Structure formats: structure tokens, C-alpha cells
Amino acid sequence: MMKRQIENFLRTLGHPLVSFIISLGNLVLFVASAVYHALTPKYYVKNFLRQVLEMGFYSLPVVGLTTIFAGMVIALQTYSGFARYGAESAVASVVLISVTRELAPVLSALMVAGRIGAAMAAEIGTMKVTEQIDALVTLSTNPFKYLFAPRLWAGLTVLPVLVLFGDVIGIFGGYVVGVYKLGFNPANYINSTIEEIEAIGIISGLTKAAVFGFIIALMGCYNGYHSKGGAQGVGQATTNAVVSASILILIFNYILTEVFFSK
């Protein structure tokens, strides 16, 4: 009786563990293959440009809206918190640091993960279950080069540009609240912002963005490529792509913050 209970317990514990290890192994192999094919010819430039348009240009409104409100909220919160200690003048610098180091990269990445990661997984998943990926292979075309490499390059290069755009919009959001609601002098606010600009803040934000963009594209491609069955499988792949990308973004955000700012 006791032996059976232990067996059941180990089986309950072991099955998900083995599945997890298999998934991890598959992911490592997929990443290795995807990186290798992204770095070696042949390059599908047209596919890359299409992804840049999808991931970059069409994400501008979402990123803009997210970061402007984030900047505005930070200005309000900082003011209400710092006013107690008579440190209201720090609003501009807090907005700058928060937006460039954390808010613009993380929020933009999460929004793009929802918008593009899901679309990538759905598109590739549908291609997988309708044998379009097999068809690519029979047409002497490597899916890693044709489908995944352009997406990975787009993720790596577009997110930093989006985040740079988000930085400007977010700081502008803080400026709007600071000047028009909290009554800061516009020139002083701008001067405080400019004085606080540090290369490390901007570089760390852009590095994070590149890593997050790669993660979003990778999770979209990986989950789409491993989708099984029909519509349900594609739906599951889409959910997995967004959830795994979001979690990895938050984990890597901490790791990169440690790398850049821990003393």
C-alpha cells in the first residue's frame, strides 16, 4: 500500500519533470539551430523587412500609448511621494531614470509580446499543422532560414528602436504632467531631464530591448513550430508564446539590471 503511494507520488512528480527536461532540451536545440541559421547564408531580406514593418511600424501606436501613460503616472506618483520630503524637484530625473531603464523596455516588450509574439506563434503554428512548413522543406527551403531567422533578426533590431521611441514619448508624458498639472517651469524641467541623462541608462534600456525582442521572436517561433493538432494546438501555442515570453522578459530584466547596475 505504502509502496504504491510512493510510486504514485514519484510518478506524479516525475512526469512533469521529465516533460520539462525534454522541453528544455528541445528549446536549447531550437535556439542553437535558429542562431546558426540566422548567422549563416542564405538571408531572406524581404522577409526580414516584412517583419520589421509588422513588429516595428505597426507597434508604434501601442508602444507610444503605453509609455506616455507610464511617464505621466510616474510623474504624478513621484510628486505625491517626494512632496512629503520637499524633494519635488526630483520628478524630472525620476521620470527619466524610470522610463529609460525600466518602463519603456519592459512595458514595450510586454505589449509587443502580446501583439507580435502571439501573431507569430499563430502564423507559424497554422503553417505547421497545415503542412506548409513541410511544403517549404520539399521546395528546398530551410524553414529556419526562411521563417525564423528573419523574425529573430527583426526582434533583435526593432525592439531597441521602439524603446528609443518609447523613451522619448514616456519622458514627454512626464513633462506634460510636470508642467501642465504640477506647475513645473518648462525650461527647468527640460534642463533637469537633460542633466540627468546618462549613457548607461540609455544603453542598458536598449540592450534590454534587444534581448527582449529576441526572446519574443524566439518564443513565438518555438511555440508555433512545436504546435500539434489543429485549432486547439495553435491556440495553446499562442498562449504559451505570450506567457513564456512575458515571464522570460521579467526574468531577464532582473538579470540585466544586475549586470548593469549592481556594484
Place this chain on the structure above:
Amino acid sequence: MSEVKISIRNLHKTFGTKQVLKGVDLDVFKGQSLVVIGGSGTGKSVLIKCIQGLLEPDFGTIKIDGADVLSEKSKGHISEKMGMLFQGGALFDSLSVWENVAFSLIENKGYDRQVAKREAVRVLRQVGLAPDVADLSPSELSGGMQKRVGLARAIITKPDIIFFDEPTTGLDPIMADVINDLIVESAKGLGATTLTITHDMSSVRKIADRVAMLYQGKIIWQGTVKEMDKTENPYVVQFINGCAQGPIKVEV
């Protein structure tokens, strides 16, 4: 005896605990049309995917023109010799009909888009589709039209070997016959070797030079269509007559 184009020996493939192919031995001769028949889930699609390198067999050998399909060295070279018509068409829905047909010409052979389009329209005509279909999206086509586009895509590069995966599934009998005629015409026109998997017996009679039956992961019978009609092999007799009673037990 004519030259062997595809040679398969002792092919095994397992998925998890399910052994799908259990030692397939099969030869396809040059210029011949071989049809593999067998019930659903007997491993027909797995066999065709192993030959094309879409699945890696557990062991066994597959040779095309004497070159091992499974060796990395010959993979790319061999895949250029092959064309495939998929069961569901497998057309790229992000591309127009002509871009689907001309995919190999543009991506692999470096054709100019205008030249490739002209060639695609010509092949579309060959399979009975009007030029105005060329600019449509695959989702705007009927099932029969999608099969024709798939066939046009498979033959545009004039391959040596063409695979047909259930070419008439999902089509009405008349359209199925039209597709069968097109398959025969295209294959004969190119002088290609073809390997078809199907369980549609009217398709078998129309396109096969030779028939092989796959059952429980092995080829259990081979012969011409005439021999198939005369055979006393109980498995083949049951299958071609579509009887529920017989040695083949269907898992319900």
C-alpha cells in the same frame, strides 16, 4: 528490369511507444507510378515523409539514384529532384496563387519575378486553371482548385520524382477523376517517377503502374493493377473490396 529510382530497405520508425514502420522494403523503378495502399494509420504518410527527409527513420536505408537520402551531404541535392502534392494542398496562405506556384523559381533558382509569374501562369494553364486565378489568394479557391495549384507547384521545376499524398481526398468523384487525369498527364509529360499514397481505389486503378500494400508497418503485397484484381491475398482482397469482414481488424 528497369533501373531502381528509389530503394528502401528495412525502414523502421517509432513514435513514442507506437511502432509505425516495422521494416519496410520497397523499390520504385524509374519512370514508374507506384501507389501505396493501406488503411488509415498504417504509416503511409510516415513512409513518404521519411523518403523526403521530413522525418528521420529510426533505422534502415533510403536511396534515391543510389545516394543515401539520410546523409547530410546529399540532402539538398536530392530534395531538388523532388516535388510533392500534399493532401490539403499546403499552399502558403501569405502568398498569392502564382507566388505559390513560382516559389522555387524565385527563391531557389533566382528567376526574375515577372519571368517567374509568366512561367507560373503557363503551368497553371497546364493544370486547367485560367490566368486570372494567378493573382487570387489560396483561401479564395475551391478544394479542387487548390489541388491543381498544389500540382502546378509540384511540377513547375520539372522534378524527377513526384509524391502524391492522398491526392483525391476531400474531392467529389468527378473532380477526383480530373485530378487523377492531371497526375497521369503531368507525370508522363515529365517522364517522372511517382509515388502515391491513397486508399481511393478508383485513383489506384487510374494512376498505378504498380501497387504495394502497407499493413502493420510492412509491405505485405506488391504487383500490377491486374495482379491486384486477381490476387487471393486476403488482406488485399478485403481492402480493395472494402469489406468489414476479413483479416484486417479495424480498431473502433
